[in-house]
């Protein structure tokens with residue numbers, strides 16, 4: 660896998676996706692070999708041209724001799740055709756290229772959160788020597804925002820005339836975008852959309868040394884504007900290299916999620932069977948409030964002696 664063998668990468672990903680103990684063990688073992696990849700999040704409404712753009716960017720990276728990983732986060736079921744099949748066809752030209760690894764990930768069935776599952780897969784690709792990892796996500800929901808937080812740079816793809824634009828700008832997209840792309844610039848309304856985004860951006864305050872997300876026009880199908888997009892991504896990479904805030908935030912999010920899950924599992928194992936359900940019943944019956952209930956459960960599980968759980972911040 661470390662040598663980039665595609666079958667080994669696929670097997671490692673399956674272990675991790677199945678949430679098997681072997682998968683967790685693998686991630687632990689791999690972590691020390693990661694940290695070199697640059698994670699590029701590409702998000703936007705359905706059909707905006709994300710896959711076509713990722714395909715173009717992949718070609719670009721390959722021209723520079725960089726190994727590439729692609730994770731397409733598919734909100735539909737793992738086995739439905741749809742988007743996954745479309746992506747396979749679109750990315751098909753890379754099928755014979757051992758320097759490109761493409762994986763579709765279904766968002767269903769990820770108890771630990773889509774963002775964590777995505778960063779786990781990215782970790783594997785990172786360890787396998789992929790220098791650029793593209794993560795394609797559809798939409799602008801919380802999952803996309805979380806995934807964007809785990810990427811090193813986030814490209815937000817918008818399309819003219821979809822009516823989505825204003826909504827997208829409202830949905831917190833302004834905060835997560837490092838680069839704006841108005842794709843399908845061959846269609847009417849592209850300039851107006853650029854102006855809308857620029858007007859929104861004008862309302863934001865930027866510090867002198869702060870990155871100001873560029874607003875680029877592309878036609879993914881012909882490749883127009885793609886060199887500029889690639890330029891912005893690599894420029895951002897250099898800009899970001901001066902501070903590792905984003906990466907730190909990613910590790911923080913990972914740690915929090917892992918701890919929450921571990922704690923919940925520990926609770927379920929330690930308490931008598933059905934105890935959590937009984938407590939829920941007591942809350943529903945008005946016998947206790949959820950805050951006191953959580954506190955009480957924590958006392959029983961984390962510090963059975965009941966000594967220091969009152970205020971987790973205090974030192975004995």
Ligand SMILES: Nc1nc2c(ncn2[C@@H]2O[C@H](COP(=O)(O)OP(=O)(O)OP(=O)(O)O)[C@@H](O)[C@H]2O)c(=O)[nH]1
Nearest residue numbers: 705706707708709710711742797842843878879880
């Ligand atoms: N006219 C025009 N069509 C485009 C452009 N970019 C992509 N398309 C077409 O738009 C359709 C959707 O492109 P995709 O790349 O699959 O879009 P996507 O955002 O990945 O779609 P989902 O993953 O299904 O959300 C395809 O038929 C593309 O050929 C563009 O710049 N101009």
Ligand SMILES: [Mg+2]
Nearest residue numbers: 709710742746
């Ligand atoms: Mg797609």
